[in-house]
Every structure is written in C-alpha cells, then in structure tokens.
Amino acid sequence: MFLAVPTPSESSGVSLDAALVQRLLQRDVRAFEQLYDRHSRIVYGLVLRILQQASTAEEVVQDIFLQLWRNAAQYDGSRGPFLPWLLTLARNRALDHLRLKSERQRRREEQSEQLPPIVVSAPDFEAKLDDKRRAARVRELMSALQPQQKRAIELAYFEGLSHSEIAARLEEPLGTVKSWIRNGLLKLKEGLQTTA
C-alpha cells in the first residue's frame, strides 16, 4: 500500500501534528520524536497533576506515547485535532491509575495495544487562538469563576469525582454543584468563543 507523506506546515500546529501522525504509520522515528518533544510537557504536566507522583506519572506517559506509536492509525485526523485527543486519552489513563484499577486489568489493557475510540471535535472557533494563547485564556477564564466553582470543576477534571462526591467534599448542596459545573463550563466555552 502506498502512503503519501504530507509536508508539514510549520505555520499550523494542528496540520503539523496530523502530518506527524501520518508519518508514524510509516514507522518514522523522527516524527515520533517531534510529537514527543511538542507535547510531552503538557501531557506530563497533566498526568503529574492528577497522580501527584513523578515516577508513576512517567510510567503513564511512557505507556501513552508507546500506544500512540503502535496504534497511530486509531487517531482519525479528519474527526478532530490531535492535541485535545491526546489530552483526553492521557487524562483517562491517569484517572484509571488514580482509581487504583487493578494491576492485572491495566496489564491486560496495555497488552491489547488498543487505544480506546475517542472522538474529539474542535468547534469552529478553535482556530482563533494557537495553543499557547488558548492556554493562557483558559487560565484567565477559570480564574474569573468563583473560587468554589473553579474548585468543583477541578475536582471533577483532575480527581475524577462525580457531582455527589464533589458536593460531599465541598459540603455544598448537590444542585449547587451541578449548576456550578455546568455554568462554569459554559462560561469557559463562551469565553473561548468570543476571544478575538
């Protein structure tokens, strides 16, 4: 089978990622190296924030990137950008570890060498900001929320807690927690949408 090798455009991080993933299909080690160097800091930062332990975080990051190398075909560039897909995958893996999923179960999943089918579609306004500016904007928008509202979203995202668990942790009514999370996420979405 002939596979075309697209020339990555340095001006577009999204198309560059897609091109690098295409090259992984041809076992291009240099492409893997570039993808790792581009994204390992944010992936490791996320996994470390969830697991709070450097050695375990590195194990999870290693697992994620090796699965990517071995199963690059499971990323479908036509369905959405690469980085949000990778971050979704990384968060799920880290939360699995956090929930003390049994070692045997984890090993079975790792041996299957299958990445879970996750579709992450970017909205139209994604192209308004590059990753760096969007990261700053996300932090800015989240800081503008009430501290407890921000805390509720962080507990869900970084600790994998449910509405009820967050309500118990924060000693707040369940309905309040649900509203905080929904309204907070909608504010984040609107804020990113209206960013010029």
Added chain:
Amino acid sequence: MSSSDTTRDPFLKLIEAFALGALDADERASVEAHLAAGCSECAQALDQARWLVSQLAHLAPEAQPSDILRGRLLKTVRAEAAANSAPARSSQQRIPFWMWGAVAAVVLFALYNLREAQSLHEAHRQMQAALDEQVELQKKSAQELALARREALILTDPKSIKIPMPAGKAGLPELHATWHAAFGIVIYGEKLPVPTGNRTLQLWLIPKTAGAKAIPSVNIRPESDGKFHLLIQEPPDKQSDTKLLAITEEPEGGSQQPTTTPIWVGSVAGK
C-alpha cells in the same frame, strides 16, 4: 413523535458534565442509553464537549519529564522500527546482480516473492476475516449492553410506571410490567405454562378512547422453564393514550385483533 424528540433537550444539558465524567451513576447510565439509542445531535455535542473539557488540561502547570524517559521511549521505538524494516533489507541484499546468473536469480527471486506475496495475502485475508468476526462480536456485545442498560433504566427510573398484571385464571402467576414513556416497556414473570402447540402469547395496548380497537404488539412464547421476559423499545401507542395492557393467547405469528379472552390485564391509566 419519537422518544428521542421528547428527551433530547434534557440530555443535551447533561452532555458537558458527561464529557467531564462528573455525572453520578444513574444519570450517566441514562445518557449512555440515550447515546446508544442513536441520538446524533447528542453524539455530536459530546464530541465537541470533549474538546472543551480537554482545554482544562491547561490548568495544570506544564512539566518536563526526565531525559531518562525520553531516552527509554526512543530506544524502544527505534528497536521496533528497525525490527520492521530488517526483512526488507535482507531481501534486497540477496540479489546477485553482478553475476551471469543474475537473470535466473532475479526470476527465482521474483517467483519466491510472488509465492510469499500470495502467502501473505492469504494470511492477511484470514486475519481480516478474524478481525471482521471480532468486530461483529463487539458490535453484538455493544447492542446487548445497550439493551441491558435500557432495560435497567426502565426498571429503575422513578418516572417509570409499575403495572401489576394479575392473571384472570386461577393458578396462574402475576406478571410485572414497567413502562417508561421514553424508553419502552419491560414485562417479566415466572412459572408460566407454555401455550400448547404453536400458539403464542400476544401483548395488546387498550386505548383510553371509548370504542377504540385493541392495538396489537409483540408476541412471544415463554421459555421452556416458564420464564417470560419482554422488552418493547417502541410501544405502538403512547403511555398517556393507553388505558390497559393485556395479554392473550393467539395462533402462531399473532393476530390483528384478540381472538381469546385476555389472561393477564394491567391498568395503565389507573396509576
């Protein structure tokens, strides 16, 4: 109006929290069942909600993993890449193009490659067939799981109506029906006598409208051990327009109108 039309908006409101993983088990199960039922609007909203949730990763400070990790990963990746390309290189080196016997060698090599290609093609075909079989199995499992979740939702959702269906004949057990306006009806019972011959049991929906004809629904025979279990995903009439559920014994294949007196009857409107 289909069930998805009546339930779409409430589910859309839950999609962000679902993508975040913050829903409690009951709400999560109901969203999963809704998505499994094929709501494309919610599925699309979920794909975009995952993008929004992924942006929260920017709240974590970026951190540099150790050089040891990078080295270990690249070593593994290079070894795997080399292992993949090695057979191709060794094949090329076998071609003795500088000798008089080059033509013969090339022909032999081509024949060898052809045979290998056929063998590989066959192996690939077999692997593809095995893969297709696995995909079919996974699809079937996913469908069964979706049905089980739907049934669990019908049985546990507080919005469902419980409809006892006592038997009109002595010595027969009571059946238990549960009807959720959006997700369907579950009916179960045990120790039912199996109808004689090819006859079957058929469910009917009796409308509230005076004089309206009974609406036929599915027909089924109990298991040989007397167990009766029925899931109707799309009842032929609305819950709000139905007065009674009734089950009669009918000829094989069911009837358009009841031909016997109902054995089991349960009141929907009376609840």
